[in-house]
Amino acid sequence: MARLAQTPGLTDVQQSILETVREFVDKEIIPHAQHLEHADEYPADIVDGMREMGLFGITIDEEYGGLGESLLTYALVVEELSRGWMSISGIVNTHFIVAYLISQHGSPEQKQYFLPKMAEGRVRGAFSMSEPGCGSDVSAIRTKAVRNGDQFTIDGQKMWLTNGGYSSVVATLVKTDLGADTVYGNMTTFLLEKEPGFGETAPGLTIPGKIEKMGYKGVETTEMVLEGHTVPSSAVLGGVDAGLGRGFYQMMDGIEVGRVNVAARACGISIRAFELAVAYAQQRQTFGKPLTGHQAIAFKLAEMGTKIEAAHALMVNAARLKDAGKRNDVEAGMAKLLASEYCAEVVQEAFRIHGGYGYSKEYEIERLMREAPFLLIGEGTSEIQKTIISRGLLKEYKQR
Numbered sequence: 001m002a003r004l005a006q007t008p009g010l011t012d013v014q015q016s017i018l019e020t021v022r023e024f025v026d027k028e029i030i031p032h033a034q035h036l037e038h039a040d041e042y043p044a045d046i047v048d049g050m051r052e053m054g055l056f057g058i059t060i061d062e063e064y065g066g067l068g069e070s071l072l073t074y075a076l077v078v079e080e081l082s083r084g085w086m087s088i089s090g091i092v093n094t095h096f097i098v099a100y101l102i103s104q105h106g107s108p109e110q111k112q113y114f115l116p117k118m119a120e121g122r123v124r125g126a127f128s129m130s131e132p133g134c135g136s137d138v139s140a141i142r143t144k145a146v147r148n149g150d151q152f153t154i155d156g157q158k159m160w161l162t163n164g165g166y167s168s169v170v171a172t173l174v175k176t177d178l179g180a181d182t183v184y185g186n187m188t189t190f191l192l193e194k195e196p197g198f199g200e201t202a203p204g205l206t207i208p209g210k211i212e213k214m215g216y217k218g219v220e221t222t223e224m225v226l227e228g229h230t231v232p233s234s235a236v237l238g239g240v241d242a243g244l245g246r247g248f249y250q251m252m253d254g255i256e257v258g259r260v261n262v263a264a265r266a267c268g269i270s271i272r273a274f275e276l277a278v279a280y281a282q283q284r285q286t287f288g289k290p291l292t293g294h295q296a297i298a299f300k301l302a303e304m305g306t307k308i309e310a311a312h313a314l315m316v317n318a319a320r321l322k323d324a325g326k327r328n329d330v331e332a333g334m335a336k337l338l339a340s341e342y343c344a345e346v347v348q349e350a351f352r353i354h355g356g357y358g359y360s361k362e363y364e365i366e367r368l369m370r371e372a373p374f375l376l377i378g379e380g381t382s383e384i385q386k387t388i389i390s391r392g393l394l395k396e397y398k399q400r
Contacts, residue, residue, distance in 0.1 A: 004312075007076060014069070014076070025084035028049055040217040042218060056118065056119065057118065058073065059071065061115070065115070078092070078264040078265055086216065094126050099119075125170070126167035126170040127170070128158040128224060130160045136381060143174045144156060144176070152231055153229065154174055154192075173187055173247050174189075180245055187245070188247040190231060190237065192235065208222065209222065215371040216374050258379045259336040260328075263314065269368055276364055276365050280353060329388060334389055336379060344376060351369050
């Protein structure tokens, strides 16, 4: 096993899961990722394989048919999947966040209804906060739900739904005028059910089509248009009594685990970039010796490996804090910030080591160069992470 990005203290079960996933990545994902990514083709066979392995239910409690594993286990699985192809981790990530939200905040009826089907992968989840007019500024969302007796009617437009087409349930943050003192107390999360596919997939709910992207292909990213979409009050995450006006706080809980996930993705891509670079540098001859014989290249590899170790350690720490029931907003922000920034740097150095060949679509590093920038934006930009980190630290170290 490679020396980089090892995790001490794992159980035999965790190690067995990771070994199985690593073998799956090497045999079923890496050999096909280039073709699928360039064709922007949905990886149906790979998804079926993940479903058979139980990965869609990895963190769902055993009583609902899942594996009941920790956030750390999930993050390490995501790291392995991203090492193969980041789009694969995207397919399970939003599903995982929705399952987490239902597990943590859902009513007993919602847990019983959704989680068994989600554990099997029969029902897939998507996650929606952003809108065309706002991204990081969640307070500016305009999609609104109006209550009418035991129903709510929702109107608005949501943006950047990963799995927007293939999903059957979308955890959606909207405004609800409840007279709260802050805008955040006037937000509610709804579990919107729909048919997989594009077009009007439920009355008043339309998924227009795929958004074309520079990278992160294979997995669909979509908009969602809501025009008079009516849902029962049971669609409120946690139920009306517990969930109305709690949407922002529920979503932020989900975003914390999502940031650990993005950090894990960044680690996985960095590891793959290093693997490609160190292999190429030993094979490629220049000036009568391998690239690794040149100090400039050897030093690049040393820096890349060090950055991977640092990012992996922060990611593992953030996951373990969450698993222990402790607050991890600052630590998750640090992990996401460092891992995503380092990922961009590691991938670019691997690209430079490849020289002109790195610009060719025949080489895997070209794909990683288009995937890495997404991690600087997804689940909050680096600037948002710095805001969260600085606020948390200033609160902790406030002068008395």
